[in-house]
Amino acid sequence: MNDTSATRPGRLTNLVPALLLALLVGIMTSAGPAHAQSAAAEGQQLAFDIGKGNCLSCHVIKGGDLPGTIGPELKDIKSKFPDRNELVAILNDETKRNPRTVMPPFGRNRILTEPEINAIVDFLQTL
Numbered sequence: 798m799n800d801t802s803a804t805r806p807g808r809l810t811n812l813v814p815a816l817l818l819a820l821l822v823g824i825m826t827s828a829g830p831a832h833a834q835s836a837a838a839e840g841q842q843l844a845f846d847i848g849k850g851n852c853l854s855c856h857v858i859k860g861g862d863l864p865g866t867i868g869p870e871l872k873d874i875k876s877k878f879p880d881r882n883e884l885v886a887i888l889n890d891e892t893k894r895n896p897r898t899v900m901p902p903f904g905r906n907r908i909l910t911e912p913e914i915n916a917i918v919d920f921l922q923t924l
């Protein structure tokens with residue numbers, strides 16, 4: 798007689814895929830415009846991470862604590878290096894520019910992956 802109790806579980810299970818779809822669409826649409834911003838934020842995290850870039854051990858960088866001064870302060874990067882490929886090259890293997898540098902060849906030594914280097918370069922370009 799009362800058929801709502803019979804259909805209720807059915808309705809609920811029908812709702813699950815719809816909710817998942819709504820969630821997916823939400824994630825996909827929110828990822829787009831925020832991308833550049835989040836890549837730079839991720840790059841900052843990687844640059845400051847002791848187990849990753851650890852750039853602060855040698856460079857003064859805005860927003861970072863207890864920096865070392867073995868390397869030059871990283872600032873005005875966009876005017877010094879208008880071409881981001883130059884920065885990618887420096888992070889990949891600075892020994893190519895300066896064979897006697899103490900800066901680790903992050904790409905060549907696989908301390909950082911290519912996407913990680915690109916995220917750090919995005920961050921450097923905000924300095």
Ligand code: HEC
Pocket residue numbers: 844849850851852853854855856867868869871877884887888891894895897898899900901903917921
């Ligand atoms: C062990 C010390 C050391 C570490 C760690 C280090 N660097 Fe360096 N870096 C240097 C030195 C020294 C130079 C100066 C140029 C040279 O030696 O060839 C330099 C130069 C640079 C330059 C060129 C700056 C300019 O004005 O010419 C950039 C950009 C740079 N480093 C970015 C980074 C980033 C990003 C990280 C972290 C992923 C990092 N460095 C980690 C020592 C270091």
